Amino acid sequence: MTEAKIIFVHGASSSGKSTIARGLQARLPEPFWHISIDHLRDSGVLPMARFKSREFAWREARKPFFDGFHRSLAAYAGAGNNLVLEHILDTPGWLEELAVLFAPFDVFFVGVHCSLPELIRREAARKDRPAGSAEQDFHTIHRDMRYDFEVQSELDADENVGRIIAAWQGRQAPSAFAQLRAERGF
Template identity: 35%
Template sequence: MAKGKIILLNGVSSSGKSTLSRELVEKMPEYFHLSVDDFDVIIEKMEDRDKGHLIPVPTEYFFHRSIAMFSDKGVNLVVDQILHDEDTLMDCYKTLKDYPVLFVGVHCPIEVLEEREMKRGDRSIGQAKGQLSYVHRQNEVYDVEVDTSLDDLETILQLIKEKQENLEEAAGWKKTIGEYSRMKLRTL
């Protein structure tokens, strides 16, 4: 069985990943949306955070392996994720290094991010700004980069769909893993 294809959207909170994901799944019904935010709800339901009864493993560990599990069964996914720190980044790379990934960088200016945070009401103001100190700063090589504040949604969807149709030509994920590995070796 061929592995399911993965469209991995990486961007800070409120950058537009979830909206983009939902629209992509609407345009490409052979795909399913999987969000780290939705996955965190599952973990939260299992835990009793008030009593400190917590799962001692980061949510992303289970999330990345779930992506792999779906792909192993031939399920195509649109994944929205925030590769927000080194542990999350390395775990994602390690887990999905041999999977068919179209790597998409989702960008948005800080002013728009802060405005969206205020409108949403379910995010801490400044969360996106804090994530910007790491996200998109690790020599990522994206197959597609979009700015959700400037680019027309239909144009973004068409661009991603076209790149996905030629996934065998997409090399951003593999190049990013290689660049990051070389960068880490230089600092040791």
């Protein structure tokens, strides 16, 4: 079995990660799973109605949910599945946690950028996000991040997908995740 590959698409809420991930999955030369929190939420895995009614406290469920989600990603890749992962690293320690969990795999970390006015417009049009979450992400999630490649999602999505695939296929330096593990000794 060959080493699993993970193309990790990271950006603010409403930045275009899903569009890019779907495009990558459609064009990559081998099978890749497209996985995100939205897939779990929208499939009914989470009891969202009960969280929304406050019968269950999301604050209490959030940490074990994301711990399990992160471990599941490593399990999928460990079984030999390639992943296009879209995720928002909005909690301290998640980058380091995933760097350790993903150590056995070939990870390509893609930063997805979008202007604040466009994020706000997209968030309002979607109506499935808490108002202000895209702006909060805009100001925080790219801080101190080192990516293997970066795109601006206001550009043509298909062109961005092509640019990501070309950069992924032509990469030579150790990945951003490998560099992070080496620098921090884990």
